[in-house]
Amino acid sequence: MREVSNSQAILEVKNLESAFMIEGEEYNAVDGVSFQVQPGKVVGVVGESGCGKSVMSLSIMGLLPKGIGKVAGGEIIFDGKHLEQLPDQKMNKIRGKEISMIFQEPMTSLNPVFTIGYQLEEVLHNHFKISKEEATKKIIQLLDAVGISRPNKIIKDYPHQLSGGMRQRVMIAMAIACQPKLLIADEPTTALDVTVQAQILELLQDIQRKNDMSIIFITHDLGVVAESCHEVIVMYAGRIVEKASVERLFKGPKHPYTKLLMGAIPRLDETVDELETIEGIVPTLTKMPSVGCRFANRCPQAMKECVEVTPQLKEEESNHEVACLLYEASRPEEEVSR
């Protein structure tokens, strides 16, 4: 039974700060990120490389590299439990069982020296007391569910014997083996061909609906977001700059960064002569401006206040939040001065 809480969210992240030690100093790769994931919903996370998407997911999973990275502030409340305070041992019980993750490159999480069957069995044994026969039966069912034909043969294969798409299916089978409430998918289809990507996306949606699972879906492909997410978070340099329902975001992006990102990507349904470009790059951790909007130096609409005042994420319309001074100007004076 779920604990009683005033929020229905399966995951609530409040003001998350994740820091890395670089030459003896701490720098925030995730800097004050807040969002919620409702049960059965898919939340997309987009942003350029280096924006902190993976660091955010690793923070939720409690998988930041020990001694180098840590959750430096904020709260991660999953199903009523404060994950940021949980000792390793307890976190191990939740990870893989209640929250699981799939990564971009399946080979990083599949062990090349063990068979597929052995690796799936391990996942099951870690979380359930079941006999070998039961485990094998369950594994065959799982592989079948993710659309792998001849699962009896595949369980005896090693990862390198499978194609990229099949490995990604095995990863998904592993991730859903314990019917998690939340799945974090970090670029699960980026390395795949479009036809295989379509198969995998279809599969994820299917499982998501069947199990009423929530998903955090990290991707750089806005088309994937449009088709498979309910809500979208746009990250830039460790912060959320815009957050909206998928309909609202695609109908009317508000943040200049989101608009540029959308214009930079060629689309099948539109023809443009020239793509939008965003000059410059995401600042590295040690070069993040401490005050002001982090996108200001690349923003074509930047005003002089933008480097002085840090914009806060605020609701512009229902289901649509943006952190940009362009929108704050129209708000009452006292809010701006915060």
Place this chain on the structure above:
Amino acid sequence: MRNAAKPLLEVNNLQMHFPVRGGFFRRKIGEVKAVDGVTLSINKGETLGLVGESGCGKSTTGRSILRLLQPTAGQVLLEGEDITSVKGKKLWDIRKDMQMVFQDPYASLNPMQMVGNIVGEPIRNYYPKKKSEEIKQEVADLLKRVGLPEEAYYKYAHEFSGGQRQRIGIARALALKPKLIIADEPVSALDVSVQSQVLNLLNELQDEFQLTYLFIAHDLSVVKHMSNRIGVMYLGQIVEIADKGSIYENPLHPYTQALISAVPDASKVGEKRDRIVLEGDVPSPENPPTGCPFHTRCPKAIDKCSTIKPPLKEVKPGQQVACVLYDESLLKS
């Protein structure tokens, strides 16, 4: 807008088979039919896009055209001249007209060399008598043209970001004023914002220098943005080739139809699409199916497809398709 002029590049029934060796004596035990009968042509100033799934033979096609690989069979004509088996000095001369831009800007540049030298090297090789001052000026102009700062000349490739390295690669490809540039996944390794900069640059350069591109990529939106015509490859063959409008709005080959329908579409928010989801994996080019290479996964396959290998045929003006369903004579046979 079809050009009556002779195509810049013509490729006829190109084949590139790699031997598979095994056993104690490393004897040939099989063949990978990486490219198995590719026919295409590109007009001057045009961009032909080449798409298809990983392993279908796009890069091998590009490398065989450039004669970085010696094709097993078939013909490559550059401005009407057969270059399929030219050798020595002649090959060296022809290479000047055809350049390649690679996917991985990290791997394709020598880290020990100054950028100025990387870009200037082809000029020095081909024009050994050219004064070094003159070469230096040309290189400086090139670097400026691709949007690199002046100081770039004296820096090393590793000091640059991915997008900047790709610009260096483009400057190097332009150095000899080639007629044809084969760009093999030139933006696949780049972040979206940088990707759009490089694509815009390639388009500007094409207008400015009258370049002809063979643009290889697996991202269909990118290919559509860049190309006039598009060839769709499957298992070493071109299954459809047409102007981009036809490929995207009226694809005829069942594989092209599946490919287009698989592309996630940002304009389809929350809509459930009738997607053609293909079953199974691409067969191995070492052991390709008989008949049509796509028949094992084709939702529209009929009995004939497993025995007849359909040739590429013009079905509509400018649209060629290799499929039994559009070939009256094969259907009746």
